[in-house]
Amino acid sequence: MFSPKKRKRRVTRQRQRRRRRDHRVTAHSRPEERGVDFFGPSVAKYWRQRYSLFSRFDDGILMDEEGWYSVTPEAIAAAHAARATSLAGRGCPLVLDGFAGVGGNAIQFASRGCHVVAVDIDPRKIGFAVHNAKIYGVEDRIDFVTGDFFRLAPRLKGDILFLSPPWGGPSYRDFRSYTLDLLMPRDGYSIFQLAQQITPNIIMFLPRNVNLNQVEELSWLSSPPLKFEIEANHVQTKVKAITAYFGDIAAGSSGLSKICSGVTS
Numbered sequence: 001m002f003s004p005k006k007r008k009r010r011v012t013r014q015r016q017r018r019r020r021r022d023h024r025v026t027a028h029s030r031p032e033e034r035g036v037d038f039f040g041p042s043v044a045k046y047w048r049q050r051y052s053l054f055s056r057f058d059d060g061i062l063m064d065e066e067g068w069y070s071v072t073p074e075a076i077a078a079a080h081a082a083r084a085t086s087l088a089g090r091g092c093p094l095v096l097d098g099f100a101g102v103g104g105n106a107i108q109f110a111s112r113g114c115h116v117v118a119v120d121i122d123p124r125k126i127g128f129a130v131h132n133a134k135i136y137g138v139e140d141r142i143d144f145v146t147g148d149f150f151r152l153a154p155r156l157k158g159d160i161l162f163l164s165p166p167w168g169g170p171s172y173r174d175f176r177s178y179t180l181d182l183l184m185p186r187d188g189y190s191i192f193q194l195a196q197q198i199t200p201n202i203i204m205f206l207p208r209n210v211n212l213n214q215v216e217e218l219s220w221l222s223s224p225p226l227k228f229e230i231e232a233n234h235v236q237t238k239v240k241a242i243t244a245y246f247g248d249i250a251a252g253s254s255g256l257s258k259i260c261s262g263v264t265s
């Protein structure tokens with residue numbers, strides 16, 4: 001038997017050990033315990049950024065491996081949503097999210113009062129998106145659709161089309177200049193051409209190393225060319241991505257490109 005003093009010291013040491021273990025960020029730490037899938041060290045990096053991905057992460061946000069590295073950081077998604085609500089004459093625009101993933105953008109659009117149609121080809125992602133939207137209390141403003149955007153596009157409508165197609169995984173960083181043919185599952189030109197059949201008001205979320213001349217060329221696929229604006233999206237001091245705005249949602253005049261500072265959080 002331990003004396004009360006020794007027992008107290010023992011319990012304190014146990015608690016300290018437990019706290020240290022819980023704060024250690026390794027692939028074996030909390031993601032697994034929390035029921036979030038375990039995918040090895042690649043996810044550990046994103047685990048550290050969990051609150052910048054979803055501020056309400058601790059309420060039970062769920063993601064798969066692709067979700068971890070492809071979800072739009074919340075502050076950037078909130079900026080996209082703020083821009084969507086600025087579309088003149090459309091109090092509450094209908095936003096079509098063609099590649100919705102685990103819901104990072106759809107949730108922010110809905111949080112700003114937009115009605116959202118969120119499409120993803122992967123039923124598991126849609127399952128996570130529904131779950132995550134419930135955490136933010138916005139599931140009623142989102143219609144979730146499991147399906148292939150390219151097949152569904154001819155039947156889809158929206159005031160704004162948000163496009164966040166896969167960049168091909170974290171290896172997108174290896175390219176000095178990321179060209180639009182690297183976008184998945186089709187090249188950026190094909191995606192954009194299809195998108196224009198739905199609406200000219202398009203928001204495209206792209207890698208930070210994307211070839212900006214090619215992005216500007218997309219606006220020329222329309223006659224007359226669409227208004228066009230480029231924004232660099234920051235999280236803290238780092239440029240995380242590039243957002244291109246086309247049509248009435250762009251601040252620039254036809255053919256004009258400008259780099260402006262994005263979001264800080």
Ligand SMILES: C[S@@+](CC[C@H](N)C(=O)[O-])C[C@H]1O[C@@H](n2cnc3c(N)ncnc32)[C@H](O)[C@@H]1O
Nearest residue numbers: 070071072099101102103104105121148149164
């Ligand atoms: C970059 S992620 C989107 C992340 C999302 N913006 C978010 O914040 O959660 C791209 C998504 O496109 C989906 N996808 C790939 N091909 C698709 C297709 N043909 N139609 C619809 N979704 C597709 C993938 O399943 C993936 O979830």
